[in-house]
Amino acid sequence: MCAKPFFFCLLRSSNNILCNRFKMDSAEDKFCLREVLVSFKSCLLNDDKDVLVEHYLTGWKGLVRFMNTLGTVFSFVSKDAVTKIQIMENYLKGDNGERYRTLRSMVEYELSGNLVDLTKRSSHPDSGCRTLLRLHRALRWLQLFLEKLRTSSEDSKTSTLCSEAYNDSLANYHPWLIRKTASVAFFALPTRNTFFEVMNVGSPDVVVEMLGEALPYVSKVYDFTQELYVQRNLLDLP
Numbered sequence: 334m335c336a337k338p339f340f341f342c343l344l345r346s347s348n349n350i351l352c353n354r355f356k357m358d359s360a361e362d363k364f365c366l367r368e369v370l371v372s373f374k375s376c377l378l379n380d381d382k383d384v385l386v387e388h389y390l391t392g393w394k395g396l397v398r399f400m401n402t403l404g405t406v407f408s409f410v411s412k413d414a415v416t417k418i419q420i421m422e423n424y425l426k427g428d429n430g431e432r433y434r435t436l437r438s439m440v441e442y443e444l445s446g447n448l449v450d451l452t453k454r455s456s457h458p459d460s461g462c463r464t465l466l467r468l469h470r471a472l473r474w475l476q477l478f479l480e481k482l483r484t485s486s487e488d489s490k491t492s493t494l495c496s497e498a499y500n501d502s503l504a505n506y507h508p509w510l511i512r513k514t515a516s517v518a519f520f521a522l523p524t525r526n527t528f529f530e531v532m533n534v535g536s537p538d539v540v541v542e543m544l545g546e547a548l549p550y551v552s553k554v555y556d557f558t559q560e561l562y563v564q565r566n567l568l569d570l571p
């Protein structure tokens with residue numbers, strides 16, 4: 334497939350939609366980033382030594398709702414995130430749902446039952462451990478991006494902040510075509526001020542303050558997961 338026309342299409346379809354959709358959706362959907370980030374606080378258990386899967390997924394669902402207000406240009410991203418959230422929700426709702434209540438119990442259950450493909454996707458292509466690893470890598474991107482937004486100046490370009498965060502995290506795991514598609518889509522991101530408005534938190538000062546309070550919880554969730562995956566040698570699951 335020739336990548337170029339695809340990129341042009343992507344941009345053309347998104348540019349007009351974005352300007353209108355942002356204001357409309359922020360008023361109608363009442364997306365509030367504070368509430369979403371609180372999910373990452375409430376998923377921490379046992380003195381930050383475990384994570385509740387249900388609340389972790391609630392956080393991601395809120396983020397996807399926000400991403401959907403960005404228009405069709407990011408639908409390839411939100412579709413993938415939704416697929417992975419659904420895989421995890423199915424485990425939670427399934428017969429062994431209790432084993433998936435926390436990240437620690439999920440890892441123990443899947444590893445002890447040989448339910449994880451460790452070197453090649455074969456009999457367990459969508460294990461909980463593997464699926465959560467993809468979300469975990471994306472959480473690193475979110476952490477970096479929101480921290481950059483928090484410390485940025487008013488005239489900073491969100492596309493630059495986003496692509497720097499992406500290049501330092503998720504891009505390392507994505508093939509060329511996805512990296513290129515993502516880098517083109519970043520140009521369709523709204524300005525820093527518009528971003529702050531749709532977060533629906535308050536003035537830019539309040540947004541910055543809220544991010545300063547909430548991001549440490551995202552970091553705790555990320556750090557706990559990273560440590561757990563390092564200990565069990567799960568960071569390279571195919």
Ligand SMILES: CCCCCCCC/C=C\CCCCCCCC(=O)N[C@@H](COP(=O)(O)O)[C@H](O)/C=C/CCCCCCCCCCCCC
Nearest residue numbers: 396397399400409410413414467468471503511515528532
């Ligand atoms: C107001 C600021 C708040 C920011 C809110 C951001 C909302 C973010 C919501 C979702 C984030 C993206 C989640 C992406 C999950 C990607 C997981 C992944 O890496 N999947 C790949 C590997 O999966 P397997 O093939 O191994 O199963 C998959 O190939 C990827 C497909 C889609 C492309 C992902 C591109 C990621 C770009 C991330 C930046 C999004 C920019 C949004 C800007 C707000």
